[in-house]
Structures are given as structure tokens and as C-alpha cells.
Amino acid sequence: MKRILFLLIMLCSLSALDFAQIPDGMPLKIEAQTNATPKPAKDMVIVNGVFFSEMPPRIKYEVLDVHLYKDKDGHSIPFYYWDGTLQEEDMKYALPADEVEGAEELLAIYRNPDIKKIRMQEQKPKELLLKVGDSLGDFSVQDASGRQWTQRETLGKPLVLNFWYTGCGPCIMEMPELSTWLDICPDANYFAVTWNTADQIRKIVANKRFLFTQIVGDEVLWKRMGVEQTPTTVLVDKKGIVRKVEIGTNERKRKELLECLKELVKE
Numbered sequence: 001m002k003r004i005l006f007l008l009i010m011l012c013s014l015s016a017l018d019f020a021q022i023p024d025g026m027p028l029k030i031e032a033q034t035n036a037t038p039k040p041a042k043d044m045v046i047v048n049g050v051f052f053s054e055m056p057p058r059i060k061y062e063v064l065d066v067h068l069y070k071d072k073d074g075h076s077i078p079f080y081y082w083d084g085t086l087q088e089e090d091m092k093y094a095l096p097a098d099e100v101e102g103a104e105e106l107l108a109i110y111r112n113p114d115i116k117k118i119r120m121q122e123q124k125p126k127e128l129l130l131k132v133g134d135s136l137g138d139f140s141v142q143d144a145s146g147r148q149w150t151q152r153e154t155l156g157k158p159l160v161l162n163f164w165y166t167g168c169g170p171c172i173m174e175m176p177e178l179s180t181w182l183d184i185c186p187d188a189n190y191f192a193v194t195w196n197t198a199d200q201i202r203k204i205v206a207n208k209r210f211l212f213t214q215i216v217g218d219e220v221l222w223k224r225m226g227v228e229q230t231p232t233t234v235l236v237d238k239k240g241i242v243r244k245v246e247i248g249t250n251e252r253k254r255k256e257l258l259e260c261l262k263e264l265v266k267e
Helices: 002-017 103-110 169-179 198-208 220-225 251-266
Strands: 045-047 050-052 064-070 076-081 118-120 140-142 148-150 159-163 189-193 213-215 232-236 242-247
Touching: 045 103, 064 103, 076 103, 140 220, 159 220, 169 198, 169 251, 189 220, 198 213, 232 251, 242 251
Parallel strands: 045 076, 159 189, 189 213
Antiparallel strands: 045 050, 064 076, 064 118, 140 148, 159 232, 232 242
């Protein structure tokens, strides 16, 4: 029982660093549910004795030995022990030890040979039905005000599709930052796509000042993309071609999405 509880805690910690959630009650068939409810955690991990602000993407889904350490403030810090070798592409996410408070103490604990570990492997998100290079295709959807939108009305500008639902904590967390994109790249269309109703999302959208056009009661875009985890964000170019897909959210993913969007606006 203790081992199961520890594994659940570990998964919560992993989700806190790269948020993704499978919707409860989503009106679509789900073959596998692998999410863990995200919990607040200190945004730092240690991999092979190196500090990182997030798990390097290249090794994220490798088999790892993990120990979950809690500091004096109660922050959970995952310690990862990997059989592989960190490379230059991994180190671009590294944090200098002199910028980490209590780095020497943390590394001493990390190197303790008696530290208890558990072997685990995080499951990769299932790929979407539409991939980069595919055409989004024609659609007709309705926003929270009752207006109908078709693909024809979005062509000529990049289209951002952010899939979310009211029970998705990571989705709600990123809303204020996503709204800043409208000022940074005003010459684009922004759809927040949910299967919830307009009444169900109204309070959240107002509190978070989520400025995307809210596409509600949706099954068209959700099913076409094959979304099973949220948030999922898709960038579509001016011709209606899918150009970038991110499942889950973290600082790196949002930054890369925004940089791609800037390039799509220029095209």
C-alpha cells in the first residue's frame, strides 16, 4: 500500500512540471487514462546530479529511478537517476548550481547511497489524429455568444486552438498567460475549444480574463483532432494547415508555441 501511495505522489510531482490532464466525463471514448491531478510543487528537478527547471524532453519518457524529496518548506523535488548520459541538448534546460538555494545540501542528499528509489516510466501522450502538415479541414462551430464560425472565416490568419474543460487545473492555470498572446500577435484568430456549455465556463473565463473566443459544446474540432488530454494547443497556419501541436503545458512549451505563432503571422 505504501508503494502504491508513493507512486501516486511521484506521478503528481511529474504532472506539476509538465501539466496534462485527461478530462473526466469527456463525451468521447478514452482508451487509456494516465493522468494524475497536478499538485503545487517547486519548479525544479535533479537529474544525474544536475539541476533543471523541468525534465529535459529527450529523456522525459525514459525508464528512470526516482526519489521524491520534500524540502523544509514542503516543496516536492523529484530526484531522477538515469542510466543514460546527459547531452548538450539536455543541458540547455540546466540550472547553475550557484543559482539554487541550498544546492550543496540537496546534492548531498541526492548522492546518499541509501536513498529509497522507485523505478518508473512516464507514458507518452497519445498522438492526435491530425498531425503537423495535415489540413484542419472545413468546420462549423458555435461560440459562447451563439455565433457560428466556419473555416472560411479563419483563413488568411493563423488560428490558435486551445482545448480545455472546466475540470482541468493546468488549463485554467495557463489562461492568463495565453491571453497575453492577443496583444503580442493581434493578427491571429484564437479559439478556446471546450465541450462544456457557455454557462459552465462563464465564471472561470471571467475570473481568469481568458480572452480567446470560447467555442462551447464542441465535438467537431475535438473529435477531428482526436484530443484526449488537456490542455492541448494546436497552431494552424493561414492556409488551414496544422503547423505545431503541444499536449500538456509548461513554460517551455508555451514559449515555443508563441515563437511559432509569431513566425506564422509573418508568413
